[in-house]
Amino acid sequence: MIVGIVKEPEEESRVAMLPEAVKTLKSWNVEVMVETGAGKKAFADDALYQESGAEIVDRSTLLQKVDIVCGIQALSIAEIRSMGPKSVLMGQFNALYNPELTHFLIHESRTAFSMELVPRTTRAQSMDVLSSMATVVGYKAVLMAANLLPRFFPMFMTAAGTITPSRVLILGAGVAGLQAIATAKRLGATVFAFDVRQAAKEEVMSLGAKFVEVEGATDDKSAGGYAVEQNEDFIHRQKEAIHEQATKADVVITTAQIPGKKAPLLIEERTVLAMKPGAVVIDLAASSGGNCALTQADQTVSINGVSIVGVGNLAAQLPQDASKMYGKNYLNFLKLIIKEGQMNLNFEDDIVSGTCVCHEGKPVNSRITQMINN
Template structure:
């Protein structure tokens, strides 16, 4: 079975779907590996590392046409999907709710498309969970970037010249990214507060040394997959009112709230931003899906009239591409290994497995995922 890793073509994407140690492991399992020249350069992996691991360096078109499985990070160009041979497979982030043309392209080409975003959040699939592994890094980078741009330091300092109070950081949304942001800000010495609509995460927040902000917005909870449920417009207003005072006293605010398959909820209004001090920082991790903050512009930094800096850079994990690639690559290898048939040295899709039923978008010329067939 030939696995091909093309160079990512989306502007600003620095990750690669497989790193050389993963290539070596897959070859040891019996797979053949081919990598496009330059695929790993942005992540610090030259072609020679892949060659040393046993991979062949191939031209893009040749690799796509001959591969049995194409591994990517970002969604493919639908025009390139048609180059793959019928009956082959593709895996990676596919933006299923925003790229209907890509889904149709895979179906029309007869390709079995495995969508990384739809891998179930179950115990057995945890090691394949791309969204969680990348969100960890995004949460870390949100704090690092905010710290670099803040006009003061994070930790308390007691010096002969006087005592400097610790900076206050407010994290909105305590998922994977939020928890990592809390841990990172605490390690840097900040005083951290956090809020989430799911009361169940309060213990996790406290275990990291942060204060959990309680705001009564009525009945809330989480989905079967562990995500926060979408709030009603009335609940959003109640939440904003409760958060306004905390934001006003914070030096850094990081928002992480996303609703899978929908536009991100608007959590910080322009009025709330006016209440923050000049020089304070807001990092919006939901910028790519519309933003949690009024005024966020994806992939840009803007400063409001009140002097608050809003950072809306997308995919912050791309700023640490070596580790991001290593984690993504590990997720991909775990997925392949789970369905690997040793006798035929190939990937076999088990349609009785919840992982396949959860993430398989297209198969044998049809869109097969239940969320997109109606």
């Protein structure tokens, strides 16, 4: 059996697995092929993969010969057609929001696993690429804000007087939000955080931040840790509370997203116009519409002296550790479907079935099936 690691598109600096993962696969009696230059941007050159036991090949050879193709970004339709008919495709394809690709995989009788579909359960935590990458993004967002902010994060007592600490507001206390809180606190800021989930309050306070509480939120424990849509009365009170906090903040980092829907609008235009000149907004939900009314995806704009950053693929800015984490998630998942050096797809396993877009052209994940039927 052969596992292949492909080189990502030009704009992506991560790689699905680093050389250390190759050693693990080899210990499972699995052969590994790596596309030439796949790990270069993550500071893993071809020689390191070869030392770990991988064979370095061109893209065409890899796609035709391997049993499992491992990547991050989706391959093109032409490349998928060039793969062996029984080979398995793995990556992070956003299958629920990329119907063209999903329909193609089904029409071509392919078997594909999309890693963002990994169930958000305790057993699957070690395979959850969304949580891993959210950790990277939350950390990096704070560093980006610190670079843009025209003042210090921590308090300084100097001969020239005392510099008060910056005030940071984190909207959404999921994995990315909690990492942002921890990083901002380490940098010495005063941190406030908001989340509609009451369960987040204890986690926020344990990191030393102050929880901004708005009563009356709908909290769906079955939503896998994500926020859920709220009623109009709560949304109005939420916006007023956020407006009050944001206008006092030096930095606002927004992380709120609802799977399958446009990101909730948390920062209105009036709020931006009332914020301090020099303040910074880092919108981590930019790709799904943005939490800020004035966010522009993949761009930084200045409105009335406030910098608004519409973050794109922020995880790619820390390619070495992001790739390390991604690869570990991959290995933990591959352990479920590789037994004694051979592929063994057990769809009775909820993680295997939950992550599978389709098997030999038949939809497997229940949400994919619903999407196809609609």
